[in-house]
Amino acid sequence: MTAPALEAIALNKRFGGLQAADNVTLAVQPGEIRGLIGPNGAGKTTLVNLVTGVYQADSGTVKLAGQDLTNLPMHEIARRGLVRSFQVTRLFGSLTVRENLHTAFLARRSPDSGDGAARLEQMLDLTSLRPLADTAAKKLSGGQRALLQMGCGFMVPGSCYVLDEPFSGINPVIKDAIIEMILTVNRTAGATFLIVSHEMAIVRRLCPTVTVMMEGRVAAHGSLEEVARLPEVIAGYLGKALE
Numbered sequence: 001m002t003a004p005a006l007e008a009i010a011l012n013k014r015f016g017g018l019q020a021a022d023n024v025t026l027a028v029q030p031g032e033i034r035g036l037i038g039p040n041g042a043g044k045t046t047l048v049n050l051v052t053g054v055y056q057a058d059s060g061t062v063k064l065a066g067q068d069l070t071n072l073p074m075h076e077i078a079r080r081g082l083v084r085s086f087q088v089t090r091l092f093g094s095l096t097v098r099e100n101l102h103t104a105f106l107a108r109r110s111p112d113s114g115d116g117a118a119r120l121e122q123m124l125d126l127t128s129l130r131p132l133a134d135t136a137a138k139k140l141s142g143g144q145r146a147l148l149q150m151g152c153g154f155m156v157p158g159s160c161y162v163l164d165e166p167f168s169g170i171n172p173v174i175k176d177a178i179i180e181m182i183l184t185v186n187r188t189a190g191a192t193f194l195i196v197s198h199e200m201a202i203v204r205r206l207c208p209t210v211t212v213m214m215e216g217r218v219a220a221h222g223s224l225e226e227v228a229r230l231p232e233v234i235a236g237y238l239g240k241a242l243e
């Protein structure tokens with residue numbers, strides 16, 4: 001059997017008196033787009049930070065395609081292909097769209113990631129920014145900037161991308177474009193995704209399976225429809241989120 005693309009096994013993280021990750025176990029299969037949902041403060045970002053090496057776990061294991069990554073430095077985890085895409089990738093206003101994409105690649109490349117030229121061409125198409133390839137980033141609209149930021153995130157070659165609230169503060173048209181980007185990177189590169197979002201309509205479109213976190217623990221796992229039927233999930237969260 002193939003190892004899961006991303007695996008968290010019994011992860012624990014305490015902040016003072018608060019157990020922000022409480023024995024969290026989850027396995028995302030290769031090529032899957034997994035949703036991670038739950039109320040504010042449930043521990044979703046903490047889990048993202050634990051698997052991507054931003055936080056050190058108190059205990060537990062993180063594996064990428066069967067390889068133990070637990071508590072490796074962030075850049076080493078990224079180099080191995082587990083990439084956290086930050087929504088607020090820094091853009092350089094006076095650099096062109098193309099130069100921004102290239103800079104994102106240079107900043108995070110590893111020796112085996114090639115020269116990035118083909119990837120850059122693909123991102124110009126995926127972001128629909130090819131007509132603006134030689135335009136300075138500061139001349140872009142807010143939506144175009146959001147697309148470029150997402151494109152910069154995908155310039156880092158990865159087998160698994162972790163996105164924390166990639167749709168917040170983004171207008172509906174650009175949301176659709178970002179959804180298409182994620183689906184295309186998933187289909188063409190076979191990349192696996194773990195996506196935190198509170199937007200149930202988008203989660204329903206993107207994620208056949210979701211993991212629900214509540215109070216630091218994995219509370220449920222299944223399709224959105226399945227977990228939405230669980231009384232504890234409805235009471236704790238989804239009842240409100242689905243209204």
Ligand SMILES: Nc1ncnc2c1ncn2[C@@H]1O[C@H](COP(=O)(O)OP(=O)(O)O)[C@@H](O)[C@H]1O
Nearest residue numbers: 015018020038039040041042043044045046047
């Ligand atoms: N660096 C930190 N120091 C102290 N407490 C933290 C830290 N990061 C997160 N927390 C706490 O852990 C809990 C989970 O937070 P978080 O993982 O951000 O939740 P979510 O992303 O699901 O909204 C919250 O109570 C939050 O205040």
Ligand SMILES: [Mg+2]
Nearest residue numbers: 044045046164
């Ligand atoms: Mg969060």
